[in-house]
Amino acid sequence: MTIGKEAWITGTGAVTPLGSGLATFARAILAGRSGVTTRQLLPDQPDTTQIVAMVDAIPRPPGCDASRFARFNRLEQLGLSCAAFALQDAGLWQERASRRIGLVFGLGAEWLRQWELDALQGGDRVCHPNRDAESTIDLIQEALELTGPAITVAAACASGNYALAVARRWIERGCVDVCLAGGCDLIAPMAYAGFHNLRALSRRTDAPQAASRPFDVDRDGFVMGEGGSLLVLESSDSARRRDARVYAEMAGFGATSDATHMIIPNTDPRPAAQAIRRALEDARVAPEEVDYVNAHATSTPAGDPAETRALRLALGSAAAHTPVSSTKSMTGHLLSGSASIEALACLAALEHQALPPTINLENPDPECNLMHVRGEAYERKVRVAVSNSFGFGGSNTCLVLRKVA
């Protein structure tokens, strides 16, 4: 690592089922509030409701008038809102066009979502490629007048962590001096149907706010959520020069693949544990120094114990006293948006020196024997926070965030 090229997080923009912006989000997760509710989602089942964690309103970014904002679809609005408020939060809004600001956007099923949004309005864009000229990143770049490179990355539910990793490389290598990175996703009926038919979703319709219960013995699947977050990464040199507020250093990243199945997590914990170890090594952090782990834990029967085994293997004896929670118990699972809002949860822990809980964890599964933060947040000195995100295709990723002294 070159001195001065460390990737510091100096801004955040977030739209989540628990509200928008880091401050609102932090208050909600530290209060143990659930963003899960029920909505009528499926056009062919008007008499049923589905358990979801939805975004009620997407804040309109500065400088974008209402009629222009309304012309974007919800997916584009999400990305644009997160990006604009992140730049504003970083104090870079006014000078955004005069700096080279890159964009790495985590979004796994962009075109499936775009085509579905269009089809549900009666369109047939999917059959007409000439209507697919602009990606979401193009729209964000154009709307915000960004001049740096921009790419979309995807590793399903780990997309946001890859986005942050690529952005960090760009900063280290001098391709940009500021980069927006993270991920967003939204709930679309056909995608919901796909996960439903995969039997991946909770069916606890009688108690929706208790449906997302990671590590609990009675968990029965995940709750689909929507929203996301983009973070502003900036070289430490650049942040120092302009005396920027610094949330944390993106200190480490590790990634591996299970290489066993496209959907089902590996029962062998070694590949996921290796991703965690690589991230810690990258950050030069020993397992004993980890103050908090935000687990991927989606509340599925297979995934939570698999992650538990990986954490125990990676952290060794330190696992017994390292606090772990899954904020998906409150936010639901935001798919491509999940990794970046869980990075945001880690920033909340670093900023407030308190650990967000896993709610609904009434009877911890013996196969998920970790030091859980159950039910309520508590204060604790947090200097190093770790966030796991795993995804379809066997992706295992781990992010290490460190408080900057």
Next chain:
Amino acid sequence: MNFCATTTARVVLASDVVAFGVERASLADLPRLRQAPGPLAGWEIPKRLLHRADGQTVVGFAAVLNAMNRWGMPVAHFEEWGVLAAPQYPGRSASAVALRKFIKSGVAAIMPHIIPQHSLHSLSGAISVALGMRGPNFGVGGGRAAMAEGLFAALSFLDDGPTPGLWLVLTQWVPELAPDTSGDGPDESVCHAVALALVSPRGGDLQMKVTVPGVAPGHPHARPAFPRLARDEDSCELAGVAALGKHLDSGQWSAPAARWLCPSLPDCELEFHFASEARKQRAA
């Protein structure tokens, strides 16, 4: 490290290419390729992995097998490698079918594999699973600029770290698939795929590099000289995966391969260079 910042503040992202493969298939060819993507001695590909996979996954995977066979490299060599794949508009055909069914028949008509098998991450995930590659795997692009995004991402992600190398797999239908609601497209559409095995530069025979303007040192507020190029569908297509595949197959590596026009990236200038005539002939 695979980069150097020069005095002109240009950043060169570079790699060696230790193997490459090229594959093409029309819609009519896909069922055959799905059944038999290519030979691979001593390795068993999971039987039904490609059964429901997107067409670009099938052709991209076949390009990787082509590369391994062409260069005589065993699968075991790549166990710790990563996979980065950049398909263009993955899942279009499956989505056309699924949307028709969903609107007509509702939830029950949707196959559970639509997201796992037809998203941006699906190609890289399938290659990782099929060939037991345990390094990072992720998708890049997805839209019209997928190829340029893939090249830029791969070269900036490649490192001397624990991952010894990275497969970069680029795929694209030419012309872009325009399916009807049964998922069938026009007969003339051909899916092109190029697979490149990349390692950090070590003076090998075949090298690839992308030159981008860097952030000018000492001038943090100076607007960088990033030429913004016009969107141009024809140029993206003509200088896309098909052109790269043709170029690699032609053996004319010593000249710059192409210059990609890309709406979301600066002008990425891609160059291939072959140092050794002997290896060039071997690859041909």
